[in-house]
Amino acid sequence: MFSKTCEYAIRAVIYIASTGTMDNKTGMTEISNNIEAPAHFTAKILQTLVHNDIVSSQKGVNGGFYMNKVQRQKHLIDIVRAVDGDTLFSGCGLGLSTCSEEEPCPFHEKYKVVRNNLKNMMESTSIDDMSKQLKKGRKFVRLEEMSKNEQ
Amino acid sequence: MFSKTCEYAIRAVIYIASTGTMDNKTGMTEISNNIEAPAHFTAKILQTLVHNDIVSSQKGVNGGFYMNKVQRQKHLIDIVRAVDGDTLFSGCGLGLSTCSEEEPCPFHEKYKVVRNNLKNMMESTSIDDMSKQLKKGRKFVRLEEMSKNEQ
DNA sequence: TATTCGCATGTCTTTGAAAACATAAGTATA
């Protein structure tokens, strides 16, 4: 459904929201370890997210990534839009560039329902929500080892 | 949402269902022209669909692709399964191999709703349905030029 | 039964996402 880049992005953001604070920033290595994503690739994705004001970063000693209150209140759709653009939520299900509301393809109506369903879900699900789910016991990649990695 | 291969497959099947009959089979060239897909790649995809008993083919003079009654009553999900497998309908939204019903990731519940929604839609939409939509006026790639190409 | 038409199949090439590498630049702290 989502691209690999996008999956990593969402995983990273949820992880940072659950661990990174202004006072205790989360480092690159810890992030990529815990979301099981290649370190350098994650770094590049995080750049994009910083540019799109979804996460914040700080260089240097004791630097790392973190999220402020406003950023935590953003929604999953903001991550997808920053990384993959809006195609998934607005494009034709069969990839037809000629398909539109005025000249719909045979699949248009049925697909639109599902697509809007997905869009609404992504629009209404905040990063905070996901972070709470994680803390509530929803397993992530290596949540149980988090404290170990943070040593 | 779907892979390029899968988009072509669905487009091809809808086209064949709308034009190919036992007596008047639809040729490769006509298909790839009308669904705007590369000819050789379409040929390879059609092979897969023939093997999966979604379309039928006949070699030789006056040969081509067509669909019988049973095949026309199959559903869109059968095409996706044949081409892309079942991952889209059963996999984790964040691509986590560890995520399951027993150990769900934070995104699991919300994603499952949308995923099942998509699955139900693909399960309940028959190829016949799509073919009827096309004939009812839903524009496809070059429906208006179909007669021209068939000369 | 030979010829021609058109699908079937395997291999090769291209392209772009994904991943790795190398280096720059900013920040804290001793």
Next chain:
DNA sequence: TATACTTATGTTTTCAAAGACATGCGAATA
């Protein structure tokens, strides 16, 4: 202010999906 630490950024490499090519095989028909 020098050093160690950590993110930022640009370039290169890898790999799989997408697409192109070449050839095999089956069926109709003259």
